[in-house]
Amino acid sequence: MxxxxxxxxxxxxxxxxxxxxxxxxxxxxxxxxxxxxxxxxxxxxxxxxxxxxxxGTTLPPDLRELVILRVAVLNDATFEWTAHEPIGRRAGLTDVQLQLLRLPHPAPGPGWSPVQAAVLAFTDAATREVTVPDAVFAAVREHLDDRQVVELTALVAGYAMVSRFLVALQVPAPDGEVAG
Incomplete structure (x- = not known):
């Protein structure tokens, strides 16, 4: 865009x-x-x-920004990526992780902690297909409590809303502006 x-x-x-x-x-x-x-x-x-x-959530900042950035990639929301990449870096996401997030299908494994890999798979499923397969949900449950699962789900859905609004209205990404 x-x-x-x-x-x-x-x-x-x-x-x-x-x-x-x-x-x-x-x-x-x-x-x-x-x-x-x-x-x-x-x-x-x-x-x-x-x-x-x-x-207001209990999700760690790296997971929050991983979700926001991945939704930005999946929905082609340049504004959202530009706004959140520096925040993601401050939250601890590495250059390698940021590069992996931009891939169509980032592979689990090296580069991700187990919880990051589970959250990434959940984000991809919830954004691409809406339905989250049982195995993907179970992997997230190994790491997150009930509150955090609700917060993760709302975060994915909320930033899907943000990205779709930005893309539909063609909102350009000025320097230093945060989406959301």
Missing amino acids: TAEAPRLPGAAEDGPTAELLRARRGGRLSDLDRLLLHSPPVAEGWNALLGALRT
Whole structure:
């Protein structure tokens, strides 16, 4: 996806909903936020859900960013990858892991811890097919408790939503902007 500008213009940047988005983003709005502001109820719900997924789960940061980056690859969401690659690096993902995430079918094995490999397989299944095979689910359960399984599932689904929104509206990825 390469676009000069989003398919829609940004909405007005004032009002209580814009302030909620600014608060989560450290005082500024992203291009994504400006589009969401066309529908304040959607923007408020998005802000609450993505805020919870990014900062309120018990999933380790490397797993969270592995999921977000893999969903970005599977859904061809350049904005999402560009925004989250530096976060993934800070969360401990290596250059090799980032390269593997970009492959159509990254193989389990060297390069991944057992929990990362299980989460990657879960992310691929849930994003590509929606249905998660029993064996893939069982592998995740070896590493994650009930809460974390719910959080993982919501993270995959939530960032599928983010990536599809970004791609459908052709939101370009400016430097330093975080999706979600």
